[in-house]
Amino acid sequence: MTTDAFALYGTRAQEKQPVRLTAGKLTADLADGNLRSIRYDGSEVLRAISYLVRDRDWGTYSPEIANLRIEQSGDCFEVAYQARCDGPGATKLSIDIRISGGQGRLDFEAEAVTETGFETNRCGFCILHPIVGIAGSPATVEHVDGRIVETRFPDLIEPWQPFKDMRAITHEVMPGVAAECRMEGDTFEMEDQRNWSDASYKTYVRPLALPWPYQVQGSQPVRQKTSLIIRDAGSSEKRSSVVTPGATISLKLGTRTGTMPGVGVIVTPDEADATLAAASLLSQIAPRELLFHFDPDAGHGAEALKSFAAIAALHRGRSTLEIALPCKSSPASEVAEIARQMQMAKFKPDAVLISPSVDRQSTPPGSKWPDCPPLEDVYAAARAAFPETRIGGGMLSYFTELNRKRVPAGEIDFVSHCTNPIVHAADDLSVMQTLEALPFITRSVRAIYGDKPYRIGPSTIPMRQNPYGSRTMDNPSGGRIPMANRDPRHNGRFAGAFALGYAIRVLDAGLECLTLSALAGPFGLVAGPDEPTEQGGRRPLFNAVRTLSGLAGASWQECVSSSPSDVLAFIAVDAAGAKLHMVNLTCEERKVDCGALGGDVLLAPFAIAVLPLAH
Template sequence: MSERLALYGTEEPPASGRRLRAGALEADLVSGNLRTIRFAGREVIRAVAYVVRDRDWGTYDLGVESPVVQEDGSGFTVTWAATCIASDGTRLAIAATIRGEASGHLAFEVTAVPDGDFETNRCGFCILHPIEGVAGRPVAVTHSDGTVEYSVFPDLIEPWQPFKDIAAIRHEAAPGLAVTCRMDGDTFEMEDQRAWSDASYKTYVRPLARPWPYRLPAGEANRQRIVVEIAGETAADPVRREAEPVRLSLGPATGERFPDFGLLVSPEDAAEILAAPGRLPGLNPRHLLFHFDPTAGHGAAELRALAAVQALLPETHAMLECVVPCERDLDAELAEAARLVREARLRLDAVTVGPAADRQSTPPGSEWPPCLPLEQVYAAARRAFANVRLGGGMFSYFTELNRKRPPMDRVDYVTHATCPLVHAADDLSVMQTLEAVPFITHSTRAIAGEGKPYHLGPTTIGMRQNPYGSRTMSNPEGRRVAMAADDPRGRGLFAAAWLVGYAARLPGANVERWTGGSLAGPRGLVRGGDVVPAFHAAKALAALSGLPLRPLRSSIPSEVDGIAAVTADGRLLLRFANLTPEPLAVVPPSGIGFDLVAILDAAAPGPRPLAVPAGEPLALGAYAVAFAEASASSAD
C-alpha cells in the first residue's frame, strides 16, 4: 500500500499550496484562494476564497491549477483564470487578481461572466475569521449606509446571522494589531460557521433571505473585490522550530469522566456486520445506536436485522433513532414502530424521536416546513415507548438544534450529530473543525442546562444525510468532496488522528454518551470484513468510557492533541495523535515513564509496540496515533 493511500485512503494528492510573502504579510495560495493570512506570524484572516455553489450547496471545483505568481521586493501579484461548468452545460468564465503589499494591504478581485443564465446558490467571496482568540472579542461592523455597529464576535454559537448588510469588518487580531476587511460588489452578511463545526466566522455574499437558487444573467459581468488592511505593531507569534518537539503536560483531575463511547448501526449495514461477527465484540463499544426510518422503507425486516446485530453484544446499552413521518395520527405511527420493535425482539434502553421534516435545514429567511409541535411528538413517544429513556434534538447537526430547540422538560437527554464536510473538504479545513468542537458542546450545554444528559453523535467525516440539499454528494473516484457520503480519509490514518483529536476537545461539557462512528457501511470502521485504522482508535477510546479524566495539555494543540484517563486500578491511559501530515517529536508529560506504548502509523496495518526510554521524545509520523500506559502515581 502506498503511503498516500495509508494516510488518506485515496491516491488523490492533498491540495498543494504556495507561501506568498510581502514583508511581514504572508498567505498560502491554495487552488487560487488565500488561506491562513498572517502578519508578523499571527493569523489575522483564516481564508479569502471565491466560491461557486450548485442548487444543493455542493461546491464546484474551479480547477485552478496554474496561477501566475510574481513576487518582488514590494509584494506579490497572482492572476488566474478558470471556467465553471454547470450541470446544464452553461459556462462561467472567471478571472482573478490578487495583490499583497508589505504595508499590510491585500486585495483580491474577481470578474465572472456566464455564457448563459447560470444557476447557483452562491457565487462570490467568502471571508473566514478564525475563532480561537477571536470569539467573544470586540468587532466593528460598517454597514452599506456608512453606519458602524460596535459589538463582539459571538461566544456561544449564534443560530442566525450575527451581522448583516456588511461593507467592512474591523477587529484586533492581537493587542495593537488592527485588521480591516472591506467587501465590494454585492451585499454581504456573516454566519456563525462554528454551528457546522467549521473553525471560523464566515462572511459571505448574497443574503440568505433572498431567493435561491438564482441565476447570473448571460453575458453580464459580476465583479467583486475584497480588501484587507492591517495596521499596527505586535510581537511576533512564537514559531516552533522544525527540530523542537511538541510538549505534553497533565493537569489536575476535574471530576469529569470520559463519555461512554458507542457506534451507529444502520439496517443497510447489518449484513456486513454479521459477515464479520467478531469485529463488534472486539471493539467493545459501550452502546449501540440503531437507526430506524420508516420514510426510507424501514420496517419489520430491518428491525430484525438490527436485532441480529444486537445479539452479538446482547448486554450493551441500546438506543434507537426513530424518525417519525408525522403523516398520520402520531399515536398510531409511534405505536406501530414500538410494536415492530417488540416483534423483532430488539431490546431498547432509550429511544430518540424526531419528525421527518426536521431533517431538512431551515435557513434564515426561509419558511419553516409544516410540523406538529415537538411537545405532541414527545408525548406520543412516551406513550408508545414506555419504560425507556426518551431523547430529543436533531438527527442532523448542531445548526438545526440551535435553530429549533426542543422543550427540554419533555425529554431525558438531548442529542445532535456533527460532520466536518459541510463547507470544505480539504485536509486542513477538516482537521481545523476540531477547534469548533468545544464551542459546539458548550453551546449545547447552554441550551440544555447543566443537569440535562447530553448525547453527541454520530460524528463521522463522511456525511450520512444532507439537511441543506436533496442528496449527499457521490464520490466514486474517492476524492476530497464536500458533503460526500463516503470520504476516503475514513479509510486512512487521517480519520484515526481526527477521532482522537475529537476526543481531546470533548472535556468541559460533561457529554454522557458519544457515538464516535459507524460500525460498517460507507463511513464504517469495518469494511468488507477488514478494519480501517480508525477502528483501533475507536477501540482505544471505548476503553476510556466512564473513566475519570486527567487534562492532557499540548504546547501546540493544532499539531498534537489527546486525552488521558485513570483506571480503577490506578493506571494512566493516554491517547494522543499527530494532527498534521508532517512527522513530529512529542515529549511526554514531565515525570511520566511509559510502561507501554503502541503506535498506529503507516508502518503497519495495526498498532505496534514501541520502546520509549524515559524522558525521550516520541517520534510520531504523519497522522500517527499513540496509545500509552503509565502509573498514575508518577503523574502526581
C-alpha cells in the same frame, strides 16, 4: 515512519502543495486559486479568502484554472488567472481573478461573466475569520449604509447571522495590530460557522434572505473585491506566540477532570447483515451503545427491526433506536405502529431517540419553516408507546439545526445531535481544523440544556445525510469533496487521528455517549465490498474506537498542549493504571516533550501513542 499516502489518507491522490505568497510581514498560501492561512508577523489574521461558486444543493464547484501567473519579490506579490465552472445544461461561468499584496495590504478582485446564464446558490467571496482567540472579542462593523457599530464576535454559537448588511469588519490581531476586511460589489453578511463545526466565522456574499438558487444573467459582469488592510502601531513588544514549524511541542498536566463517555456504534438496516457477519469484531470493540437507525420514509419496517433484535441479542451493552418520524399522520398513530412492529420483532431497546423526519432538513435564515407537529406531541407519543424506556430528543442532523430549533428539554431524558466536518470544505486542513470548533459546540449545548444527559453522534468524516440539499454527493473517484457519502480518509490513519482528536476535544462536555462510526460499510470500522481497503479489513479507525470504547467509565485528566492544532493528549486512569494518550493531527512528524509525564516522544504523521505512567 509511515509516509505512504494510502496508509495516511486512504487514497494515493495527494493535495497540491500551496504556494506561499510573501509581502513583508504579510503571508498567505495560494491553494486552488484561493487564499489560506493569511498571517501577519506570524499570527493568523484570516483563515481564508475564497471566491466560491455553489450549485443548487450547496455543493461547491471545483473550477478549471487557466493562465495562472504568479509574481513576487518578497515585498509584494501579484496573482492572476481565469477560472471556469461548467454547470448543468451546458451552462458556463468564467471568472477573471486578480490578487495583489504589499505594504500591509492585500486585494482580491474578481469579475464573473456568463454568456449562457448560470444557476447558483452563491457566487462570490467568502472570508473566514479564525475562532480561537477571536470568539467573544471586540469587532468594529461598518454597514452598507455607512453606520459603524462597535460589537463583539459571538462567544456562544449564534444560530442566526450575528452581522448583516456588512461593508467592512475590523478586529485586533495582536496588541497594536488591527486588521480591516473590506468587501465591495455586493451586500455581505456573516454566519457563525461553528454551528457546522467549521473553525471559522464566515462572511459571505448575497444575504440568505434573498431567493436561491438564482441566475447570474448572461453578458452582465459581476464584479467584487475584498481588501485586507493591516494597521500596525509598531509596538516593540513581543506579540507573537506562534509555534515555529518543526518546534518541539510541550505537554503539561491541566486541571480539568471527568469521566470518559461510553462509545456507540451505529447500525443501519442496509448494514445489518454485514454487522451480524462481523459480530466477533463487535465483541472485540465492546461498545457501550448500539445506535439503530430507523426511517420509515426510507422503507424501513418489520424486517429491519428483526435484524436489529438479532444484533442486540449478541450485544452485552445498551441499545438505542433512532427514529426519523415521518409525521404524515398523527405522531401518536405513527409511533404506536412502530412500537407494534418492535414488539412483533421482539426488539426492546434501552432508549428511543425520536425526531420528526422533516427536522433533518435545514431551515436557513429567511426561509419558511416546514409543517411539523409540535415536538411536545412527538415526545408524548413516544412516552405513551414506550413507557419504560428513556426518550431522547434533539436532531438527527447537526448542531446547527438544534441551535435553530431548540427542543423542549423538560420533555426528554437526553439530548443528542451529530456533526460532520465536510459540510463546507473537504481539504485535509479544514477537516482537521473542525476539531477546534467542538468545545464551542458542547459549551453552547450546555448553556442551553444545562446538565441534561448529552450524546453526540454518529459523527463521521463521510456525510450520511445532507440537510442543505436534496442529496449527499456520490464520490466514485474517491476524491476529497464536500458533502460526500464516502470519503477516502475514512480508510486511512487520518480517520483514526480525527476520531481520537474528536474525543479529546469533547471530553469536557461530560457526554453520556459518543458515536464515531458504524461497524461495517462506508462509515464502518471494517471495509465492505468495492472499497479501496480489502473487504473485511480493519481500518485504522478500528483501533482508535476500540481504545476509546475500552476507556468508557475511566477517569480522565486534561493535558495542555502548546500547539493543540498539531498534538492533543489526555490521561486516562482505570483499573489497569494511568496512561497518557497522544495523537498527531498533522501529516508531519512531531516531537513532543511530555515533561514530567515521560520525556520526549516522536509522533509519526497522524499517529496515536499510549504511554503507561508511573503515577
